[in-house]
Amino acid sequence: MRNTLACARNSFRLLTAIALFSCFLPASADVDTGRQLYRSYCSQCHGLDGTGNGINAPHLEVAPRNHTDRSEMITRTDEELFKAISEGGQSINKSVLMPNWGKTLTEEQITDIITFLRALCCLDL
Amino acid sequence: MTTYPFKLYVAFSTALLMSKVVAAGVPEVATSCQSCHSFETPAAIVEQNLQNRIAPPLYFAGNKFRRGWLIDWLQSPSQIRPSGTFYAMHTSTVDGEDFVDEGSLIPHTAVGSAEAEELADWLMTLTPKAELIAAEANYTPGNVSPRLGAMDFVKFKGCGGCHRDTPEYGGLSGPELYTAWQRLQPGYIVSYMREPAAWDSLSTMPNRAMGDIQIHKLTDYLKTLSGED
Secondary structure (H helix, E strand, O other): OHHHHHHHHHHHHHHHHHHHHHHOOOOOOOHHHHHHHHHHHOHHHHOOOOOOOOOOHHHOOOOOOOOOOHHHHOOOOHHHHHHHHHHOHHHHOOOOOOOOOOOOOOHHHHHHHHHHHHHHHHOOO | OOOOOHHHHHHHHHHHHHHOOOOOOOOHHHHHHHHOOOOOOHHHHHHOOHHHOOOOOOOOHHHHEOHHHHHHHHHOOOOOOOOOOOHHHHEEEEOOEEEEOHHHOOOOOOOOHHHHHHHHHHHOOOOOOHHHHHOOOOOOOOOOOHHHHHHHHHHHOOHHHOOEOOOOOEOOOOOOOOOHHHHEOHHHHHHHHHOHHHHOOOOOOOOOOOOHHHHHHHHHHHHHHHOOO
């Protein structure tokens, strides 16, 4: 009985977390599309698992952001992330090594990447 | 014996099957090239998935490469892209750190001198992007200080994050650039830097929105690396 209650409580917490998380995302945002785009355009520096250890990372003078670091990622708004991806690191006073993708990716694609980043940092994927 | 990941076999097999249906217009000498390279039109390229790409498209090879380099390289090919055409396909993760799985890279086939010349001659006829090259006619090759050029390449523009400008230094996801001048036509280098997607809609090179002066300075740096006067 105790196990059943604990299980129900955990399920409720998980559903609540997902519901709250969903409130902050655009309706069209797509985690799976974001995951594919991340693999194509971000993983070479930020790593296949998003921890900042991509194949280029050892050769960069500034370490790429660890996107799985929840404490860091929750300090960034979606608008900041969008600006960094679209206009590059310099636009938010970060490294020039983070390029601008706004002329390569559509706004919708960038939004999908942000959706994936939020899932990566704050949900167990 | 080298063992390749299953996903590579799948991609290679798919490309091989695809090659059977796009043979029109491709001479016999280049038939086997279609196993990995695409000679298809840009419209067809859009439909491809970057994540299954195992070799760069060659439908604009005549606008891109230098004939002499093609002839030499086809006889003695070396790895231009340290992590393959699509890096994620050749990347493995151990203890949270990514590395290039060099065993998964498929070496390019070498051909004899006569075949290399025949292939190069045909590849140089593939020039559907001539207007992009013509648009860069105002570029006059020059040299820059190697030290200032390297600083611009690495620190100011961030190119070194993905590309190597020496065999020892730079990122691994993009093609090496220390032989770029010998390999590529100047007009192609300038045009590709200006707008990579105009050449390849699946390019993972960002468009840095640079002006003529910035692009020409970087191109001059690649020339300087070649040692050519």
